Amino acid sequence: MSATTTLSPQAVIFDAYGTLFDVHSVIAAAEQIFPGHGDALSQLWRQKQIEYTQLRTLADAGGDVAHYRPFWDVTLDALRFSAKKLQLPLGRTAEKRLMDEYACLSAFPDAVPALRLLRDAASGSGARIASRPVSASASGPSRAVSSAAGTSRGSRPGLAILSNGNPQMLDVAVKSAGMSGLFDHVLSVDAVRAYKPAPAAYALGPQAFDVHPREIVFVSSNGWDVAGATWFGFTTFWLNRQNAPLEELGVTPHGTGAGMSDLLAFLKTVTSAGRAHVTTSRIRHSPGA
Structure with a gap:
């Protein structure tokens, strides 16, 4: 694990597919249907899924959303x-x-326990923040936002999902995975009709929490997603579940690790560094200093 940022996180935002949800848990069913081909089908399915999202968004780069x-x-x-x-x-x-x-x-087995730890974090784990009210207009970005009713954030960092999944998919996935009530927001790129790594997709995170991108730790297991999020300005953590090599894109995430325990350690390091930075700044700018 590595950490190269000094900002105390105001929110932690997770990618969903491949990060919290195991996209290859379909292999068992695929193998039953097509013996000897389950793994190959799952791998190609995921590859084409990502390719299609990126191709459709690239085709709409001029501002049109005709291909979404x-x-x-x-x-x-x-x-x-x-x-x-x-x-x-x-x-x-x-x-x-x-x-x-x-x-x-x-x-993934480590997802729900870690999310519960973050949700139930003690008051010293992060600065208190207030989520900006979201419009109820069906035509606006609020279509992407689902607030977790009954979730009391207190002084812990906010928690959210930011996913390519459309709202209906995410609602079913979150409930079936036992994650209901763990997030302050579930954000879908469907609101902006552009898939990650489009900046408009990542912008949903800062809009939901009303904070600067660098004050958000964005977590993904997808190397391309981490690269896009880093370019956007997030503090990023690569949850490298597959022990994959770093993408050759000239960008390095602020932290890396193989599992959620590494993420928790990273957040602790970042929070401690952020407190030290704030304390130093206060001393430096105090009257008479």
């Missing part, structure tokens, strides 16, 4: 392509089963 489609539709398209590529007979029954599996992906 909800993440559920993109996921289905990616599944159909992958089955054809692997010459697997994907009938309606198999297609429905696999999509149902994707709707209720398993959470």
Whole structure:
């Protein structure tokens, strides 16, 4: 684990798919349907899913959103392509089963315990913040925001998901993974109709918490996502679950680790460094100093 930032986090925002939810938990069902091909189907499915989101957003770079489609539709398209590529007979029954599996992906074993620790953090774990009110307009960014009713943040950092998943997908995934009530916001890029790493997608985080991007720790297991978030200005933590090499994009995350325990240690280090920075600044600028 490494840490190269000195700001105390005001919020921690998580990517969902691949970070909190195991996208390859569909392998067991895929293997039952297509013996000997479950892993290959899952891997290609995920690859094409990400490619399609990026291609659609790139095609809309001029400001138009004509090529945007909800993440559920993109996921289905990616599944159909992958089955054809692997010459697997994907009938309606198999297609429905696999999509149902994707709707209720398993959470990584370390996800819920760590989220509960963060939610229940003691008063000294971060500065108190107030979330900015969100408009209820159906046409505005509020479509991406779901506040966790009954969650008392107190003085801990805010907690959120920021995901490519459309709101309906995220609602089902969060509930099925036992994460209900753990987040202050569940943010979907559907509000801006642009997938990560588009800046408009990442901007949903600072808008929800009304803080500067650098005051947010953004956590993702996807190297491309961490790179995009770092470029945007977030303090980033790469949850490198697959022990993958760093993407050759000329950007390094502020922290790295293999699991949520490493993230918790990183947050503790960052918070301590942030307190020291604030204390030093106060001494430096105190009257008579």
